[in-house]
Amino acid sequence: MIRFEQVSKRYPLGHGQRVVLQDVNLEIARGEKVGILGRNGSGKSTTIRLLSGAELPSAGRVVRDMTVSWPLAFGGAFQSSLTGRDNLRLICRIYGKDHEDCIDFVSDFSELGAYLDEPIRNYSSGMSARLAFAISMVIEFDCFLIDEVVAVGDSRFHQKCHEELFVKRIDRSFVIVSHDTEYIRHHCDIALVLRDSTFHRFSSIDEAIENYVSN
């Protein structure tokens, strides 16, 4: 379970502040698949960072009794001056895993070959995405956060991601934020619409999508 209790998030601006979330409540149960639809700048990524705990709310509480991933396939969580292999080492050290146990999977999944020993700033966007996703799958979590659909990569890569996430880890919780309504329709049990600093709830995914599209 992850629960937002009366959570507000405000960012200071040059003048005044921007209210991204205002007194919101939210609960994600174990195994639940939650989609969050929202326009650009509506606060989707902020929600993800509050769920993961990377940022703290300005007011209210975030309670969790599940382990929560960092935003999946998010290349920003890596170090561009380091090689793919050193990034794996770093992540493994942070999460207390032995990277020797993981290197075969990462090498196999990312299909990087010799590029695994190149700094990731030399990678193409497809290569970065493959590495980022592969490293994300090395650490196990109860709840996976997915910020936007993996936009890069070919269909084969998408198929492999699907297999890892929605087949092998179907028992976990997912929170997917996106403006891709079809992706959310296919992968989520419920959908919320994030608008005007709050979550709007609907009785079905179709209703949520309809509301999102028509506003």
Next chain:
Amino acid sequence: MRRELNSSLSQSWAIQRRIIFALVMREALTRYGRHNIGFLWLFVEPMIFTIGITIFWTFTKAAHGSDLPIVPFAITGYSSVLVWRNIPGRLSNAVLPNVGIMHHRNVRLIDIYFARLLLETSGVSMSFLFLTLAFWVVEWTALPEDVLQVLSGWLLLNWFGWSMGLLIGSLSEQTEIIEKIWHPATYFLFPLSGAAFIADALPPAFRDFVLWLPMVHCVEYIREGFFGSAFVAHYDLGYVVTCCCVMSVAGFLNVNYVANRVVLQ
């Protein structure tokens, strides 16, 4: 509640140690790489600075106002400068290059600061140690008369550097002015810091003035340990400890304040 679920204090400590170790390794790799001498630069770099200053002062017969041997005088003086000057410099604007890594919940701002503090302190300490031993081997310096006093003075100076670092580092996230002021301030502080003089050689009024600076007390104390009774040292350890306590508390509070408001976008 920032750490992992239901974590007891000892679990938190284990996680924090793991994170700091990961960050130290990462930092050593991104800063020094695996090329040529790699992470040895950690202490070779400060050694080069200190050797340069030592040679320069030896040839100019720097007017340090005493007949203390110039080589250990320069090593103790310039190593001290590296502590109070470089540590706050390394901790300034540390958030931006670490925004990515901070998406991992257990990586907190204080861990990033600790990793950099540890690297910086160990680099300068090794430089100080190796230079002393190297110059001792070629008989350009004697070993300290009181190693324990040098060591405790060095620890005290590093405490001052750490508390200054936490304060300057966290303040630099709140306003750009801090870095703009701190950098030139180090230039003005250098000649006042006790690196290039002994306090006893100063006119009393001026001496009282520079003794407002905690690092002067530390250098004096370290040098007394080094040279023993060869000169009259001026220091007040109670004053330094008080300064360090106040600055440490202020530093930790402000780091916490900044960390709770860190923006990762």
